[in-house]
Amino acid sequence: MFTVAFFTTHDHLDIHSDVCTPRDFTTHDQLDIDSDVCTPRDSTAFKTKMAATTTASSTFIHLLHDDTSSLLSSRGTRLRSSSLALLPTRRTSSTSHLIQFSPKCLANPLFVTATTAEKKKSPFQTEAVRQLTGFLTKAEGFRFAIVVARFNEIVTRPLMDGALDTLKKYSVKEEDIDVVWVPGSFEIGLVAEKLGKSGKYHAILCIGAVVRGDTTHYDAVANSAASGVLSAGLNSGVPCIFGVLTCEDMDQALNRAGGKAGNKGSEAALTAIEMASLFEHHLKD
Numbered sequence: 080m081f082t083v084a085f086f087t088t089h090d091h092l093d094i095h096s097d098v099c100t101p102r103d104f105t106t107h108d109q110l111d112i113d114s115d116v117c118t119p120r121d122s123t124a125f126k127t128k129m130a131a132t133t134t135a136s137s138t139f140i141h142l143l144h145d146d147t148s149s150l151l152s153s154r155g156t157r158l159r160s161s162s163l164a165l166l167p168t169r170r171t172s173s174t175s176h177l178i179q180f181s182p183k184c185l186a187n188p189l190f191v192t193a194t195t196a197e198k199k200k201s202p203f204q205t206e207a208v209r210q211l212t213g214f215l216t217k218a219e220g221f222r223f224a225i226v227v228a229r230f231n232e233i234v235t236r237p238l239m240d241g242a243l244d245t246l247k248k249y250s251v252k253e254e255d256i257d258v259v260w261v262p263g264s265f266e267i268g269l270v271a272e273k274l275g276k277s278g279k280y281h282a283i284l285c286i287g288a289v290v291r292g293d294t295t296h297y298d299a300v301a302n303s304a305a306s307g308v309l310s311a312g313l314n315s316g317v318p319c320i321f322g323v324l325t326c327e328d329m330d331q332a333l334n335r336a337g338g339k340a341g342n343k344g345s346e347a348a349l350t351a352i353e354m355a356s357l358f359e360h361h362l363k364d
């Protein structure tokens with residue numbers, strides 16, 4: 080299993096199989112990829128086996144087991160991976176393959192270079208500097224709780240489903256996930272803190288949807304939810320992931336719960352796995 084990658088630009092991914100700890104790159108640029116696709120013999124294998132990358136903001140690819148639920152995002156445009164044509168790979172040197180994705184709604188194709196031997200070093204990296212990052216691989220065995228607000232359930236349920244789906248795709252077992260429903264986003268922090276302190280979980284995903292109404296109630300609930308989740312993490316020492324939408328209207332919320340802006344629950348799940356991994360492998364007391 081190789082964990083690799085950086086985006087040189089938002090249209091280029093360079094994948095270096097020997098960079099097991101992507102010290103050169105920020106975690107938000109991380110891409111996890113199965114070793115057997117670093118030398119992609121056929122595009123189908125690559126398409127089905129390539130694991131995911133995520134970032135809160137910009138470019139990421141999800142091409143895991145099930146294309147239809149996978150997403151690709153570039154320059155802020157999120158696409159279903161089913162709208163991608165995966166073009167034949169091309170060997171560019173004895174160790175490199177150029178893999179070309181052609182998202183239909185992007186002007187330029189997206190290129191991925193998979194390199195199996197050469198190591199690229201950041202000019203700023205020295206042997207003395209250790210850079211620690213969590214991985215999306217090896218999520219099996221991690222335990223997660225999802226605290227989900229019932230308020231605006233039409234939004235929060237698909238967010239929760241997105242989170243569950245992604246956790247399962249990353250090999251988290253159903254029996255290692257507990258879902259706790261609370262009345263509204265205001266209540267999430269308290270419950271997340273309690274769950275975090277229980278010592279049973281590697282990370283807590285907090286899911287809610289605060290949608291602006293006529294009064295200032297929105298600001299109170301949204302800010303309380305954010306500071307509640309933050310406090311829960313700080314007080315429990317367990318990563319508490321902020322998957323609470325704060326939206327101007329229901330359209331914005333639905334777009335982020337499996338609509339055209341993706342699924343923030345799924346993104347929260349990836350963040351949870353990365354943070355669980357960071358804590359487990361690098362930040363244990």
Ligand SMILES: Nc1c(NC[C@H](O)[C@H](O)[C@H](O)CO)[nH]c(=O)[nH]c1=O
Nearest residue numbers: 228230262263264265287288289290
């Ligand atoms: N308006 C929204 C709420 N309001 C409910 C509060 O979260 C809370 O349950 C109540 O004030 C009792 O303490 N909750 C949301 O999640 N989203 C909203 O838009």
Ligand SMILES: CC(=O)[C@@H](O)COP(=O)(O)O
Nearest residue numbers: 290291292293294296297
């Ligand atoms: C975000 C909310 O709290 C919302 O439901 C409140 O709506 P309103 O401000 O119209 O009372």
